[in-house]
Amino acid sequence: MKHVFQKLALLAMAVSITLSAQATTPEEDLAAFRNFFKNRFPDVPMEEYTNGVYAIDPIGRENWEAIEEFPPYEPFIDEGQAMWENPFANGKSYQDCFPEGPAMESQFPYWDKQQGMVITLPLAINQCREANGEKPLKYKKGPINNILSYIAFESRGQTTNVEIPTEDPKALAAYESGKKFYYTRRGQLNFSCATCHLQNAGMRIRSDILSPALGHTTHWPVYRSKWGTVGTLHRRFSGCNKQVRAKPFKAQGEEYRNLEYFLTYMNNGLPLNGPGARK
Amino acid sequence: MFEKSKKWIELSGACMLVTGILISTASIAADSSAIAEGKEIAFDRKKGNCLACHMIPGGNLPGNIAPPLIAMQSRYPNKADLRKQIWDPTVKNPETSMPPFGKYEILTQQELDKLVEFIWSL
Numbered sequence: 001m002k003h004v005f006q007k008l009a010l011l012a013m014a015v016s017i018t019l020s021a022q023a024t025t026p027e028e029d030l031a032a033f034r035n036f037f038k039n040r041f042p043d044v045p046m047e048e049y050t051n052g053v054y055a056i057d058p059i060g061r062e063n064w065e066a067i068e069e070f071p072p073y074e075p076f077i078d079e080g081q082a083m084w085e086n087p088f089a090n091g092k093s094y095q096d097c098f099p100e101g102p103a104m105e106s107q108f109p110y111w112d113k114q115q116g117m118v119i120t121l122p123l124a125i126n127q128c129r130e131a132n133g134e135k136p137l138k139y140k141k142g143p144i145n146n147i148l149s150y151i152a153f154e155s156r157g158q159t160t161n162v163e164i165p166t167e168d169p170k171a172l173a174a175y176e177s178g179k180k181f182y183y184t185r186r187g188q189l190n191f192s193c194a195t196c197h198l199q200n201a202g203m204r205i206r207s208d209i210l211s212p213a214l215g216h217t218t219h220w221p222v223y224r225s226k227w228g229t230v231g232t233l234h235r236r237f238s239g240c241n242k243q244v245r246a247k248p249f250k251a252q253g254e255e256y257r258n259l260e261y262f263l264t265y266m267n268n269g270l271p272l273n274g275p276g277a278r279k
Numbered sequence: 280m281f282e283k284s285k286k287w288i289e290l291s292g293a294c295m296l297v298t299g300i301l302i303s304t305a306s307i308a309a310d311s312s313a314i315a316e317g318k319e320i321a322f323d324r325k326k327g328n329c330l331a332c333h334m335i336p337g338g339n340l341p342g343n344i345a346p347p348l349i350a351m352q353s354r355y356p357n358k359a360d361l362r363k364q365i366w367d368p369t370v371k372n373p374e375t376s377m378p379p380f381g382k383y384e385i386l387t388q389q390e391l392d393k394l395v396e397f398i399w400s401l
Contacts, residue, residue: 188385189378190369200376205331205342 026164026175026265033266037214040201050218050270052278053211056202060209064277073149073223073275076230080150083143088132094147097128105155105272109162109261111171118174118257122148122232126252139251140235148221149230152274160218160272162265178262181255187246208279217264219276230275233260310396317397320390327386327394332376336401344376351401362395 024032037049044055054061084102087093098104108121119127122144126136137144165171182193196205197213204210220233227235234251237259241248249255321327322338330338334347341347355361364371366381380386386394 188383190383191376191378195376199374200344203342203344205344207340207342 026172029179030266030268033214036198037201037212041212046269047271049212049215049267050273052215052219052276053209055215056212057209060279067277071223071275072225072277073221073230076146076149076221076223076275077153079143079146080148080153083147084150088129088134090133092132094125094128097131098124102151102154103158105152105274106158106161109257109264111163111165111168111174111261113165113168113171116170117254118261120252120257120260121151122234123252123257140232140238141229145221145230145232148232149275152219152221152272155272156274158272160264160267160270162261162268164265174258175262175265177255178258178260181259182262187241187244189244189246191244193240213263213266215267215270217260217267218270218272219274221274222276222278224278226279313393313396314400315397317393317395320386320394321397326390327380329398348398348401351399355399358395358399361399362391365391365395365398 034046037044038046041056048055051061051064054064084094094101100107105121108124109118111117112119122137122139125144125147126139129136137147164175185192185195193213196210197216200210201212202209217233221230222236223230224236232251234256237256238248238251318337321329321335324331329335329348330341332342332344334341334343334349336349351361355364362381367379368375368377369379378385380394381388381391
């Protein structure tokens, strides 16, 4: 009797250890993410999600297509091209920092082992500027949106392809940190990103349709009618946090960079189509 | 002697009836003002903002995230249960999309009381 009992106890222990060791991999997370939306919106083809909320909002889509005939972000692309082509005071240019640019959106964000952090495109732009004696640009409003618009436009058609290098466990840790942020409730209103953009994607809050998380990173920077200008992804993160009455984090700080890393990975496979125009 | 006490009983009975009617009229008036104020709180975007998710009679362009607020007294026969739900909806449903209006002090206690009067009347 005692032997049987001991065997059962060992079995129970083995089972529980196996179960707890089975944390999901990023690949499994991505498959689950896509499946969630496939089940929620069975008639929407995967590539359509690159259009964000307009993949699931036919009336909004009509308005959007009308706006896209005279895209409000066009002047920003032109300004951005001028920025790209004008050399810095020291004679060097963005092209020297980014030989493969300006069509380089799909290279970001990436895990930089040497710097030990997630590098986003806006961060890389400022690192380039500072390395060449130029002042860094602000990360939410202003001229960063010009150069980002140009880079996004030139990169249209590239495929989202974020990698999480296995040789550096800190990369996976950054991904997991971003994932945790995404699913954690915050603010006086007690919402997580997932509450609106997974759980309630496609539902209406007043008369606005909540956009699906799939497609959220493909079209930045964005001309938002509400802003009356082009703004960055981290500006939107900040706004979303404020909307749930949570204290926003710093643009291009660790939290939002890790969040971008996770969220962009969840958008892997989707075509890039920035800059975008939204409500 | 008997006649006098009979009259006294009738008179005090009439007084009590009138007082009773006055008191209940007063509390009905208080209830209806609480309901009116509760409605304002429900429709105020910075307070209840209930229309964000709930269809409510008298409200325009409601969201559809949550059940419509109708037949409330059959859904919550006990008004205190409704107050608890608005206070902290995560108790009944940890996956809820509804903010904890009381627990996180989105509304004051008095605002919550008035809001409950309104919602329970739907």
